Amino acid sequence: MAAPALVALAHGSRDPQSAATINALVAEVRALRPDLRIEAAFLDHSRPRFQAVIDKLVKAGHDEIVVVPLLLTEAFHARVDVPSVIAEATARHSGLRIHTSAILGLESVFLQVLDERLRASLKAARVRELDALVLAAAGSSDSLANQSVARLARIWGSHHKLPVVAAYASAAPPATGEAVRAFRAEGRRHIAVGMLFLAPGQLPDRAKELALEAGAVAVSDPMGAHPEVARTILARYAVGAVELVPV
Template identity: 70%
Template sequence: MAAPALVALAHASRDPRTASTVTDLVSEVKAQRPDLRVERAFLEDPDLPARCAKPALQAVIDRLVKAGHEEIVIVPLALSEVEIEEQAITAALAEAGARHPGLQLRRSALLGLEACFLEVLDERLREALRSSRVRELDALVLAAAGSTDALANQSVARLARLWGTHHKLPVSAAYAASAPPATGEAVRAFRGEGRRHIAVASLFISPGVLTDRSTEMALEAGAVAVSEPLGAHPEVARVVLARYAVGAVELVPV
């Protein structure tokens, strides 16, 4: 029996950088597991043109079923629930299940905030520091999407503390939406303490409206460098495959 297919699911976006990042990340997943059928798909959004959600999730599922796949694991490409609509995923899978009786669908957990992502952040930040010719740092800001869920924001804060301990630098967590402090506020707070060499790491998967807003606020507040998002890094692909593996095991009859 063939292994379940993997569908990497992202939210539709007007920003072409999002689709490009998802495409590159899926290519990296395929490179790590060439034995798997791996597809990318986007959640449709009524507020966006249909072209922003291609290939759409339903079309990808239909194609996989036509190709003979009876089991599919959906892996949402999101670090937190604010980056993808949980209800939309549930509704989409229910629709697909009703259209294809007997199809086994499993939705994995989000990618989440894995400690291994700190290594990717370090790599991205080094690139930004080289580009900005910055050699000295006295504070760091970890910028994430933010959430109305206080526990989710606390998880970002814990990751920030872990990162700060590793680098022996003060670190503040900041958010692009839904929760204070905003990225610019976090940078200004450090500057108010007399720190002048503050860099910001972008804890996002792909570029988009939130990352642009976060970067703009950070630079206006005086940050010396802002990193690119995690992107299609091999470590991110490994986490995608780890989430897939759990979902695939859950499909096995007990």
């Protein structure tokens, strides 16, 4: 029996770099599991859209699919948008079984990815000293989602023995610029920002712009097509595939 297909479902962005980054990440996943049918799909803005990918997989004979939402927090997109498109797909295709895995979430291993990206930015900026960190994320009107980012920020700061604060690009304070200025008001001058985003886009671009305007010495790139992120996608898929096995 063929293994279920894997659909890596991202939100999408008007920035073409975002889709390119997600496609590169999915290519990393394919390299790890060349035996699987693996597709990228998007909820909005970018193509291919989710329903078009599902149609293609059904036409190719797949009747079991695991959808892995490429989301870092359990906010609106995870709670509303993803279940909505799944329900639409199953209603349109009789006999199709779709299991939605847990979101990527905020795995502690992602801090290693953040460190790697930040080291590259520090090297490019020729920065050798840090006295504070800011962890920048998308932000949400859901306070629990923001709290999960704040918890990860505390872990990150504890690891580096540096003060750290979480900042958000939308829906919640502080913005990255505010966070950097608050540290500077304390007398700190070597403040770096780690970008807790999967891919480029308007929100991370704005967060970076505000941080640099406020005096950050370096801002990392988003996590992007990193092997650890690809392995996490496959871990979510593996649990979802087991859920599809009849009991």
